[in-house]
Amino acid sequence: MRRFLRLGVLCFILSFVYVSEAQVFGSLGDVQKDERAFYTMTKQMSQFISRFNYEEDQYGKKIHSDSSDYRDRTKRKQILPLLFDMDNPRTNGSLRDFFIADLTEHDSNYFEFLGGQWYSEVSATFKWKGKDIEISMILAIEQENLGSKWVLTNVFCSEFSKMFPKGDIKEQEQHFLHPMSHELDFMNIYKIFKTPNCIEYYAYDTYSPDYLTLFFYEIKQGNLVFQRVNSEKFHVFQIDNWYFEVSWFNRDGYNTGWLISNLVFLNDDEKEELLKFYQPNFNK
Numbered sequence: 001m002r003r004f005l006r007l008g009v010l011c012f013i014l015s016f017v018y019v020s021e022a023q024v025f026g027s028l029g030d031v032q033k034d035e036r037a038f039y040t041m042t043k044q045m046s047q048f049i050s051r052f053n054y055e056e057d058q059y060g061k062k063i064h065s066d067s068s069d070y071r072d073r074t075k076r077k078q079i080l081p082l083l084f085d086m087d088n089p090r091t092n093g094s095l096r097d098f099f100i101a102d103l104t105e106h107d108s109n110y111f112e113f114l115g116g117q118w119y120s121e122v123s124a125t126f127k128w129k130g131k132d133i134e135i136s137m138i139l140a141i142e143q144e145n146l147g148s149k150w151v152l153t154n155v156f157c158s159e160f161s162k163m164f165p166k167g168d169i170k171e172q173e174q175h176f177l178h179p180m181s182h183e184l185d186f187m188n189i190y191k192i193f194k195t196p197n198c199i200e201y202y203a204y205d206t207y208s209p210d211y212l213t214l215f216f217y218e219i220k221q222g223n224l225v226f227q228r229v230n231s232e233k234f235h236v237f238q239i240d241n242w243y244f245e246v247s248w249f250n251r252d253g254y255n256t257g258w259l260i261s262n263l264v265f266l267n268d269d270e271k272e273e274l275l276k277f278y279q280p281n282f283n284k
Contacts, residue, residue: 042083042257045234046113048246051083053110058082077104085249085259095263099242109239114141114148117237119278125227128218132227133159135215138278153279155215164200164209175201208280233261235278237271 039060042048050056054076055063063070080100084091103109111118120139125132138154175198181188192202200207218224234246245262249255266274 040082040254040256042259045246045258048083048258049111049113051079054079071107071110073104073107077101080104082255083260084263085247085261086255088261091260091263095265096260098265099244099263102241103239111236111238114143115238116141117275119153119235120150120232121235122232123230125230127225127227128159128223133157134230140279152212153281154277155211156277157211157215160209160211160214163214165197167198167201171198172201177202210280212280234258237275237278241265241267241271243271243274 040058042051047056047060050062051058054069054071055065057063057075058079069075077100080103081096084096086092118141122137122139124135124137126135127133134157136156137152138156139150140153141148142151175191175195177186177188177191192199200209215224232248236244236246243264243266244260246258247261249257249259249261
C-alpha cells in the first residue's frame with residue numbers, strides 16, 4: 001500500500017514539474033517574442049530616418065559610417081518595406097514597390113534631418129469661445145546659428161476657415177471699387193464695410209488669409225487657450241517626385257511604431273502647390 005502511495009506522489013510531483021517547465025518555456029518564448037517586437041518597433045522619428053537611410057538595421061543595430069553596409073542600396077531595399085503600414089493597401093502594394101525601386105536606384109535619395117521640406121503636424125485641443133476646438137499646427141525645422149529648432153509655419157482650424165468662405169465668382173464680382181474712385185476721394189469706400197463677411201473680396205487678386213497670424217492674435221487676446229496635444233504625424237517632401245506621411249501605430253506584432261501611412265507620386269508643380277499649405281511663405 002505504501003508503495004502505491006509513494007508511486008502516486010511521485011507521479012503527481014513529476015506531472016507538476018512537467019507543467020511548470022512547460023509554463024517556464026512558454027513564458028520564455030513570450031519574452032523572446034516581446035523582445036523581438038520591441039527591437040523591430042520604430043520607436044522614434046529619428047530611428048525612422050536612420051532605418052529609412054539604412055544607417056540602422058531592422059533590429060536597432062547602428063551601422064557605422066565607415067562600414068561597407070552603411071546606406072547599402074541592396075540591404076536598404078530589403079528593410080524599406082518594413083517601414084510601411086502593411087494593413088493599408090495604399091502603402092502595401094505596387095506603388096510602394098515603385099517608390100522603393102526609385103529610392104534605391106541612386107545614392108542621392110536620403111531623408112536628411114536638416115534637409116528641409118519635412119513637417120510635423122501636431123493636432124491639439126484648444127478652448128475657444130467657451131468650447132473645445134481642434135487645431136492642427138504645422139512645424140518645420142529651422143537652422144539657427146550652430147543649431148536648429150522647430151518653428152510654427154501654419155495652422156489649420158475649421159473655425160478660422162469659416163471666417164473666410166469662398167463665395168462663387170458672381171458674388172465676388174459684385175464687391176469692387178470703381179477704378180475712378182480716387183477722383184472722388186474714395187467717397188464710395190464705405191461699401192467695403194457694409195458687408196463685413198465679404199470684406200476679403202476687396203483684397204488683391206492673389207490674397208489668401210494668414211491663419212498663423214490670426215492664431216497668434218487670438219492667443220494674445222486670451223480667446224484661444226491651449227488644452228492638450230492629441231496626435232502627431234509627419235509630412236515629407238524631400239524625395240524627388242514623392243510625398244509621404246509618417247504616422248504612429250500602437251498595436252501588436254512587428255509592424256508598429258512610426259510607419260509610412262500615405263504615399264503619393266507628385267511632379268514638381270504639384271509638390272510646390274501642396275507645400276504652400278505647410279509653409280505659405282516658403283518662396284517669399
